[in-house]
Amino acid sequence: MPPTAVGELVNDSGSKVVKEVEVASAVEVASAVEVEVEVEVEVEAASAVEVASEAGSKAVTESASETASKLASEETHNPDERSDPPPSNFQPGAQPRISRKLMEMLQGAACYRAHDRWAFLYRVLWRWHSGEHDVISMADVDGTRLHHMVRAARHEEHDMHAYLRFRERPEEAGAPRFVAWFEPAHDVLPQVAQHFAKRMGKTSWMIATPEATVLWDGARLHTGEALARSAADFDDAGESLWLTYYRSIFNPARLNADIMHGHIRQRFWKNLPEAAVVPHMVTQAAAGARKVGQLDTVGKRGGTTIPISSEKAAPERQQPSSLDECRRCDLWQNATQAVAGQGARRAKIMLVGEQPGDQEDLAGKPFVGPAGDLLDKAMDEAALDRRTVYVTNAVKHFKWEPRGKRRLHKTPAQKEVMACRYWLETELETVAPDVLVALGSTALKSILQTGSVTMKDYMGAPFEHEGRWVVVTYHPAYALRVPDRESRQAAFAAIVEALKTAQQLASGGTAPGL
């Protein structure tokens, strides 16, 4: 591949502009992945972007100081690359102080093969040293090229992680057990070797490239001279299983070879074993087999159906409770499950909340989330044993709307409250409590079966309704939500007070104030 050529000129305002940038296709592919949403097809989005940007940012072979001195020593070779005189405060021999980010970028870009790579990196370093710190920004012409070099080298490294293929040598041949041949376009072999050292454990392997060879003996890396390609050219019976897999996992009904070629660059194909079967797969698929997804050779084998009746096939499931099958309103659709009340079957006190929240929806139990914790605390403080009461909600399915990646609680509408009232009545009949504690206004609206009530008209004033006491207080979620601490404490105290009142009423006492 021809090296990147960047022509440069100085325009009237004195700032540099790029005249002609002929960027390696590596960069195009890398940036194409992230440019727009259009490109994301099958690849995990996160990985597509990460692959393009993060690939191989660490494993660096040369130590920072080696790179720096290499850069410095090349200064004399390219005298005409930069015409500006050194800044007046420049002191030859002074150790340049550079940021970590710049060092990482220089290290990355140093792997990029270009005839002027050292001169260019030297210029970047020099400009930085003279105080031009935006030399590493995309807003700068050199910065843009630097970014492109870093990305192209990372991309090459990533391609090598992806498309290198090991062949297994016969056991009796000894180490290395696995051998690969690869022709990288940039100097990324040392980083790639680190990658495979992590991957292969104590298994020995060798990677040969036209420039150098790396051997892993199971414990240590050794670098050597280039070997001939034939070092990696031998039969590995294991390859045929891979070709079987490759043919089978392909869906001829989705034939779209252009996308494949868009992903794997031409120069890699000659070393990929699967290249041998691609043309046949494409012709077969194009010739009509593509109407179904099945591989033709699978279709030609004899088939079997499985004689089992539908009743026997279905798993034994708990009969859904009729509550779970409730379709009285639409709230069931976006919820996981209906959350029924829980507690003593003959409880004297029934606490009625609003609706299950995020945690309740997943767990299938009322008051298990943060509001539940607060309610427990309030019950403790009111010396009310949770096991003796019955806890439920006015509405049994969680009503919510998406907010980013979270579910935001939404107050149920009166028509949903009324639809769900059916289930509250069932619970009232079975449990037959003497006292109802309405936690919040939805509960009150359900108990009174009307949307036009205001909580504060009933707060602190228990009343009789349909033969039961009703005590009204805040919902515990309110006591968590109010912004200032004092109001939170006051709300909590009101809940505790209401629970105490309920207890008195349940044990036959009269309500305070009556």
Next chain:
Amino acid sequence: MELNDKLEILADAAKYDASCASSGAPKRSSEGKDGLGATNGMGICHSYTPDGRCVSLLKILLTNFCVYDCQYCVNRRTSNVPRARFTVQEVVKLTVDFYLRNYIDGLFLSSGIIQSADYTMEQLVAVARELREVHQFRGYIHLKTIPDADPALIEAAGRYADRLSVNIELPTQDSVQRLAPEKNVHTIKLAMGNIRLKLDEKENEPKAPKFAPAGQSTQMIVGADASDDARILTTAETLYGSYKLKRVYYSAFSPIPESPKSVPLAPPPLLREHRLYQADFLLRSYGFQAKELLPDSGNLPLDIDPKLAWALTHREHFPMDLNRAEPQMIARIPGIGIRNAQRIVELRRMRQVRWADLARLRCSMKKVAPFIVTADYRPAQDTTPSDTLRKAMADVPQQMALFPELQAA
């Protein structure tokens, strides 16, 4: 049966599941250790097949014997397909052999339902356990989770697997009931909810046992029932919100041999699938809501991408001044992706953003032109009607080329 025959049948049977990701696992290394395998969180596509899909995992079924009768599935019990079953040892050997040759990043194992949900899940867990405990395999493992299996088995699966997935299969409860009579949306949601609770638990208590560090995902088949894109995206949004899914995969329904009458014979709706992926990406990463993209029922347009479609119906936001706009709004401009939006914000801290900067960032200039204002540029006629712009910017995607040929065939 030879291993090669089994592989041919059981990879063929597994290809309809679109998931291929191998990202999101914590960093692991085998350097200087017994065993093999490494992960660095990113995932690698080791090859692409001529359908343009990435190969990053050994994606196979443990068996394609199945007692269920899902109409869209080639392995349903009434389908006359060759059947095979791997032993645990065979799957382990294939995974290790493929991994050492650098064909794959790990294993994605699913299965037909044999005997019972619990028995099937036990078999899947057995493979993962063998790989992790006996072979000290540190590569990626994705296990399909059988929704009706015992929660204790799902917990065990999460101990060995990086990712778990429960397939929702179809966008509505009615379609599942009709096309997959043995499956049940209620138990599918319960299984997802259960996995999310375990993931939350692990997040809140770092000392809790390991559980599926790469999270959970699901798959929805597109085009096997009559659900429109609005329904599909709302369902996806509900699932993302409720179960913290990492991904929803959309799989264009591919006609299967001896297809039952209940499912279409049409070619796979690939372009539609593609638009759904784009819309999904906008939901996950750009802060769009399903109802912004499709306020009413219906499908995403095929001729333009969903972001452009949104912009053309929301001209009141445009042209947007790149030197002033809210950062999250910049990413809503057609032709500017999230990373470039970030770069633009970085750039404008230093100086005014100019037209040439966008070219350098490789934005699609034709696309951004009507929607932006820079220090030195303002669109000539920002009054161009939306349908004129739409015509000018309609894609002629490669996938379109499929249809004439298929219609001719």
